[in-house]
Amino acid sequence: MTLYQPFLDYAIAVLQERLELAAYPIPSGFEQKSAIVGKGKHQESVLTTSYASQSPKLRQIRAAHVQGGSSLQVLNFVIFPHLNYDLPFFGADLVTLPGGHLIALDMQPLFRDQPDYQKKYTQPILPIFESHQQHLPWGGDFPEEAQSFFSPAFLWTRPTQTEIVETRVFSAFQDYLQAYLDFVDRAEPITDADTLQEIEQAHLRYLRYRAEKDPARGMFTRFYGTEWTEEYIHGFLFDLERQLLVAQS
């Protein structure tokens, strides 16, 4: 059992229990991919597997799980709501590299600086955030331009012990996901045309930023090549622009 498998198993079980899930297609060739990396006795097989589903309120629920031995484990798990809901994104980036663990967990807001939005989607999770954050070291600087995509409840940490990931981080992940699904339960469709426009713009801003700045691009390119990597990023991980084009045609 690798470090983040219990996170993924938990998420899928809870999603199945709490949502009306349907399949979401994964482009062929991207369900799984493996490569042998490293030299000599440092050779390691790196396997990347994808998960995707959808529900009536959630456009795409997807995960990329990279398993390459004890010093290379990644689970990137994001939920993209349908464009007629003002729900935040659920974003989890759980990363273990030779340099250590890096954990990013948040409900990423569509409208970071609107007081009403914060009141609706950030304030209710601040108690959960604080209950975990006090036990975890601050993750340090992150790109300034990324800040507008995170909420004040952004859990950002670099734990030095694997056990902390297995216990405290896992429990934070469970709490955030349950709280997110509470928001989903309560969400009502938006019908106001101006708000719908703003939501679409907010999704595109977020998607473009993440596709362009994907911190995993270098790693994937080294393992699987440029062509596979770019198609994985634009055709699966951050696929909204492609989907909008399909819907227009």
Ligand code: DBV
């Ligand atoms: N990050 C992804 C996807 C990944 C992934 C799809 C499937 O968006 C992995 C893989 N994240 C990943 C890896 C690293 C990070 C780092 C491999 C380490 C890169 C390295 O050190 O070489 C949150 N993830 C990070 C960092 C942040 C995040 C802030 C540090 C980046 C840096 O120092 O440059 N989550 C990530 C992020 C946003 C988010 C940037 C932006 C909105 O939601």
